[in-house]
Amino acid sequence: MSETATTADAPEEGESRRDFLLIATSAVGAVGTALAIWPLIDSLNPAADVLALGSTEVDLAPVKVGQSITIKWRGSPVFIRRRTADEIEAARKDDGADLPDPEADADRVQKAEWLIMVGVCTHLGCIPLGQKRGDSKGEFGGWFCPCHGSHYDTSGRIRKGPAPTNLLIPPYVFLTDTTIKIG
Ligand code: FES
Structure with missing residues (x-):
């Protein structure tokens, strides 16, 4: 039973782990993208001397x-x-x-x-x-x-x-x- 339970649980665990990994990856991706975009956005704000x-x-x-x-x-x-x-x-x-x-x-x-x-x-x-x-x-x-x-x-x-x-x-x-x- 426990084996069955383990077997039955395994895909769920696997899926949720995959989901977590996906979410984590997306979050890192979003942060990474945000960090990558920030210097660009910042560079679009004219500095006081440029103004x-x-x-x-x-x-x-x-x-x-x-x-x-x-x-x-x-x-x-x-x-x-x-x-x-x-x-x-x-x-x-x-x-x-x-x-x-x-x-x-x-x-x-x-x-x-x-x-x-x-x-x-x-x-x-x-x-x-x-x-x-x-x-x-x-x-x-x-x-x-x-x-x-x-x-x-x-x-x-x-x-x-x-x-x-x-x-x-x-x-x-x-x-x-x-x-x-x-x-
Ligand atoms: S640049 Fe050609 S006439 Fe002035």
Whole structure:
């Protein structure tokens, strides 16, 4: 009887042992997976220093009328130009010109004097000339990309050459009259 009982019990014990082993294995598997996923999830949470790099504050006070500065934001150059009255007037006058990527100057600036753009040619990503004194500014007095000859006007709009769109305007806000936060 006891043998029968043992024999009869054996499969149950075996099954429950297997179940236990399976559960244990699954639990280890789950923990193992969780441990494996954690570094990935953790790496997806941007660290404070990375978040700080996502936005940049710029003091515009030292920039004089007619001067440009270039700052780095998220690895890209950002052109900031304090435009002259003539440049603003030229940009506004050309709102009605035959623009490859039509955009009014007023839609590209928050304050007419300050033009803030990502300084990357929209053709193949070269950095256009026009930020430094003595640089070629192209046929429209703004920026010129010598890589394949794209000409941008004083609003950063593409006017001639292969670039398909205007220089991009990054997200930014004026924190004070002379301080902006980009990003
Ligand atoms: S990358 Fe600027 S014209 Fe080609």
